[in-house]
Structures are given as C-alpha cells and as structure tokens.
Amino acid sequence: MRSLLLLLLLVAARPTPARVLVFAAASLAGPFEEIKKGHADLGIDFQFAGTPQLVAQIQQGAPADVLASADEPNMKKVVDGGLAAEAPRVFARNELQIVVEPKNPKKIASLADLARADLRVALCAAEVPAGRYAREALAKAGVKVSPVSEEPNVKALVSKVALGEIDAGIVYVTDVKAAKDKVAGVAIPPEQNVRATYPIARMRDAKNADGAKAFVELVLSEEGRKILESYGFQRP
Amino acid sequence: MTRILAALGALLGVGLLALPLVGILLRAPWAEVPARLAQPAVRSALELSLVCSVSATVAGVVLGLPIAWLLARRDFPGRSVLRGLVTLPMVLPPVVGGLALLLAFGRRGVVGSWLESWTGLALPFTTFGVVVAETYVAMPFFVLAAEAGIRALDPRLEEAAATLGAGPWTRLRRVTLPLLLPSLRAGAIVCWARALGEFGATITFAGNLPGRTQTMPLAVYLAFETDPDAAIALSLVLVAVSLAVLVALRDRWLPA
Numbered sequence: 229m230r231s232l233l234l235l236l237l238l239v240a241a242r243p244t245p246a247r248v249l250v251f252a253a254a255s256l257a258g259p260f261e262e263i264k265k266g267h268a269d270l271g272i273d274f275q276f277a278g279t280p281q282l283v284a285q286i287q288q289g290a291p292a293d294v295l296a297s298a299d300e301p302n303m304k305k306v307v308d309g310g311l312a313a314e315a316p317r318v319f320a321r322n323e324l325q326i327v328v329e330p331k332n333p334k335k336i337a338s339l340a341d342l343a344r345a346d347l348r349v350a351l352c353a354a355e356v357p358a359g360r361y362a363r364e365a366l367a368k369a370g371v372k373v374s375p376v377s378e379e380p381n382v383k384a385l386v387s388k389v390a391l392g393e394i395d396a397g398i399v400y401v402t403d404v405k406a407a408k409d410k411v412a413g414v415a416i417p418p419e420q421n422v423r424a425t426y427p428i429a430r431m432r433d434a435k436n437a438d439g440a441k442a443f444v445e446l447v448l449s450e451e452g453r454k455i456l457e458s459y460g461f462q463r464p
Numbered sequence: 465m466t467r468i469l470a471a472l473g474a475l476l477g478v479g480l481l482a483l484p485l486v487g488i489l490l491r492a493p494w495a496e497v498p499a500r501l502a503q504p505a506v507r508s509a510l511e512l513s514l515v516c517s518v519s520a521t522v523a524g525v526v527l528g529l530p531i532a533w534l535l536a537r538r539d540f541p542g543r544s545v546l547r548g549l550v551t552l553p554m555v556l557p558p559v560v561g562g563l564a565l566l567l568a569f570g571r572r573g574v575v576g577s578w579l580e581s582w583t584g585l586a587l588p589f590t591t592f593g594v595v596v597a598e599t600y601v602a603m604p605f606f607v608l609a610a611e612a613g614i615r616a617l618d619p620r621l622e623e624a625a626a627t628l629g630a631g632p633w634t635r636l637r638r639v640t641l642p643l644l645l646p647s648l649r650a651g652a653i654v655c656w657a658r659a660l661g662e663f664g665a666t667i668t669f670a671g672n673l674p675g676r677t678q679t680m681p682l683a684v685y686l687a688f689e690t691d692p693d694a695a696i697a698l699s700l701v702l703v704a705v706s707l708a709v710l711v712a713l714r715d716r717w718l719p720a
Contacts, residue, residue: 284689284692350589353672353686353689380672393572
C-alpha cells in the first residue's frame with residue numbers, strides 16, 4: 229500500500245520535459261493533430277473543446293500556452309482580460325454548410341428548406357460560435373426554423389445527423405468534410421453565408437514561451453496553411 | 465505512521481469533498497441570484513426539471529418495484545443477469561447510456577423505428593424522451609434500495625398475519641408495505657435526486673431545447689459557455705436541492 233502511494237507521488241511529481249499546451253477549438257482537431265505529427269520534437273499537447281469553454285478555463289487560470297479560437301469575440305475576452313501575450317493573428321477562415329444524411333434523401337437544397345414541417349432540424353446552441361453563425365445565416369436568408377434541439381457543439385450535431393436522428397443542421401464546411409461519407413453537405417450561397425475567422429495567440433502566462441511561439445509560427449507557415457486547407461479551411 | 469497517513473488521507477479527502485462547495489458558495493453572485501432565477505428561461509428549465517424528475521421517479525417505482533421483488537424473493541435462472549442489467553446504468557457513463565437509448569428508441573433504432581411507424585410516437589428530442597433517459601439512469605438506485613428493504617423483511621410477520629386470517633391484499637397493505645416504506649421512500653428520493661441531476665444521457669438522447677428538453681443541468685452547462693455567473697446561480701439551486709435531500713434522508717445517511 230505504502231509503495232503504491234509512493235509510486236503515485238513519483239508519477240505525479242516527475243519532472244516533465246518542456247511541452248506546449250495548446251487550447252484549440254474542437255473544429256481544429258483534425259488539422260492540428262496532423263501538424264503535430266510532423267513536429268514531434270516540439271512536444272505539443274492539445275486540449276480541444278468548444279471555444280467558450282476554453283476561454284472560461286483560461287480565465288480561471290488553466291495553464292494554456294496558446295489559444296486557437298473559433299471566433300474573434302471569444303479571443304477578445306482573453307485579450308481584454310490581459311491574458312494574451314500578443315495581438316491575435318487570424319490563421320484560417322471557415323464557412324457554414326447544411327449537413328444532411330448521405331445522398332440527401334430529404335432533398336434539402338437551401339436554408340429555406342430548413343423551415344419545412346416534415347424535417348427534424350437541429351442547430352448548435354446560440355451560446356457557441358457555430359450556433360450564433362447559424363442564426364446569422366438564417367436571418368440573412370429570412371428563414372425561421374424551429375429546431376428540435378440546440379446541440380452543445382458541432383460534432384454532436386453532425387453525429388446525430390450521421391445516425392439519422394436529425395435530418396439537417398447547420399455546421400462548418402470542415403465538419404462535413406471531416407465526417408467523410410457519414411454525412412453530406414449542401415452549400416449555402418455566399419450572400420447568406422457567414423465567415424468564421426480563427427485567431428491564434430500566445431498566452432501571457434505561457435510556461436513554455438519558446439514552444440508557444442514555435443507552434444504559432446508553424447500554424448501560420450505555408451506548411452500549416454496547406455494542412456488547414458486540406459481539411460476545408462480557407463486561407464485568412 | 466499508519467495513523468498519521470490515515471489522518472492525512474482523510475484530511476485530503478475532506479478537502480476534496482468540501483472545497484468545491486466552498487468555491488461555489490464564495491464565487492456566487494449572491495446579489496444577482498434572485499433576479500437570475502426569476503428569468504423565464506430559468507423558470508422553464510426548473511419546471512421541466514421538476515416535472516421530468518418526478519415523472520421518472522414514478523416510472524422508476526412502478527417499473528422497479530416488481531424487479532426488486534423478483535430479485536429479493538424469487539430464485540430463477542438468469543437472476544444474476546437481471547441484477548447485472550439493473551446495475552449497468554449505474555456504472556455506465558451516462559453519455560453511453562444516452563447513445564444506447566438513441567440506438568434503441570431513435571427513429572432508426574431497433575424499437576424506435578416501428579414505434580414511430582405504428583404509433584407516430586418519437587422519443588428522441590421530446591420531453592417524454594427526457595423522462596425515459598432519466599428513468600433509465602435513476603431507476604437502478606430505487607431497485608437496489610427496494611431490494612435491500614424486501615430482503616430485510618421478516619417473512620414470519622407476513623406468516624403471522626396470514627395465520628391471523630389476513631388475506632394477501634390485507635397483508636400487503638397492513639404489514640408488508642408499512643414495513644417496507646422507509647426503504648422505498650429512501651430509494652425513491654435517491655432515484656429522484658439522480659434523475660434531477662441527469663445530464664449525459666439526456667443531452668445525448670433527448671437533445672437540448674429550452675422549454676422542451678433543456679433541464680437544469682443542461683442549462684447550467686450551456687450557461688457556462690457564455691455567462692459563468694448565470695451558471696453559478698443555476699448551480700446554487702441544484703446544490704440547495706441536493707442538501708435538502710441529505711436533510712430529508714439524514715436518519716439513513718447521517719446517523720449522529
């Protein structure tokens with residue numbers, strides 16, 4: 229028993245090599261993991277979650293070295309709180325798409341179709357960026373939708389469409405692409421679409437400032453941008 | 465040495481249990497709490513939570529009591545399987561439970577597909593779905609408490625009543641139920657508290673729609689995304705309710 233306790237203490241207290249802890253929006257999981265794969269020497273660790281949650285954690289003192297946000301208002305909260313070490317830089321853009329079941333069996337062609345009474349539509353909750361953008365797009369299109377659910381994040385919404393429990397929802401282009409053949413996407417025309425901007429910044433209390441800088445530069449580099457593009461993100 | 469270690473462990477444990485409570489009470493925006501709780505969105509989440517958790521408790525008692533009786537009094541093949549089935553929702557992560565419910569009762573689910581085509585009734589994303597999710601997760605707490613209560617019954621009392629001429633209905637009403645009542649009540653209260661706090665299965669199976677499926681825990685989770693103070697105010701309600709449950713059950717859990 230005592231040796232077990234000792235072992236636990238040792239494991240908990242062992243000195244860790246300098247690693248970079250990156251807090252990143254859930255939608256960035258694919259490209260960021262790929263960027264990490266090519267640079268094992270940087271010692272990158274990710275925490276992926278909804279941006280507001282990441283921001284709340286940073287405000288509560290979570291030891292993030294870098295924050296990559298899915299929108300500007302949330303990044304602004306961090307900057308205004310004096311928690312960022314630099315002015316955020318936009319590294320990618322994203323757009324919305326209607327996510328439907330493969331082969332689009334309900335023949336959904338536009339945002340206006342989402343008001344159809346025979347459809348089970350879900351949106352992301354207005355509290356998260358994707359939900360706010362979706363409502364902006366619907367307002368631009370002049371469409372009123374009665375969702376059956378306001379999902380807490382885009383991935384949950386995509387999964388419910390993939391399972392066939394939801395007919396359609398509004399998510400990022402990159403989420404549709406990431407789900408491969410499990411779902412299909414219906415384009416939203418530019419005049420109704422909303423562009424999401426993704427800013428990145430080093431954090432003031434970064435324990436590994438050099439590592440943080442290296443990661444931010446990597447994301448902004450040609451290599452980083454190419455990887456982001458391959459996941460459906462657009463250049464800033 | 466051992467004693468010091470034990471004391472130290474206990475101290476750390478007490479800290480872990482007490483500090484979150486201290487944290488939420490210290491950080492609570494007390495001045496704003498009444499105004500926040502009076503908001504219509506909060507009221508509807510609170511009402512929905514009460515309606516659903518009480519319904520789930522009634523369902524848990526009605527469906528769970530026969531199971532508890534079987535487990536306590538009858539020896540039959542597959543009894544351990546049944547007990548495993550009852551215990552499963554207690555150990556399963558609720559999100560997994562919600563996903564399993566979706567795959568069973570969803571519109572593409574094994575049962576849900578014909579349920580919808582025969583009756584037009586769809587469970588996911590409805591208030592009824594919330595009740596089903598909460599019942600699934602909370603009923604085991606009632607079943608286990610009721611089973612323990614039934615096991616502890618002295619069968620001789622029922623036999624004595626029978627020899628004195630009491631029929632089965634009278635025996636149940638005048639002897640068995642009154643003896644069982646304390647464990648049934650305790651089981652029902654724990655079941656209700658678990659239903660009230662249910663999050664994972666609900667958001668996975670029933671989704672999140674204010675006024676229809678957004679119960680208090682879901683409202684707390686989403687409020688935290690934009691307005692931590694609102695999340696704290698909502699949490700206080702659930703903390704208060706949980707403490708009230710403890711007080712109600714103090715004879716059972718908090719013997720002086």
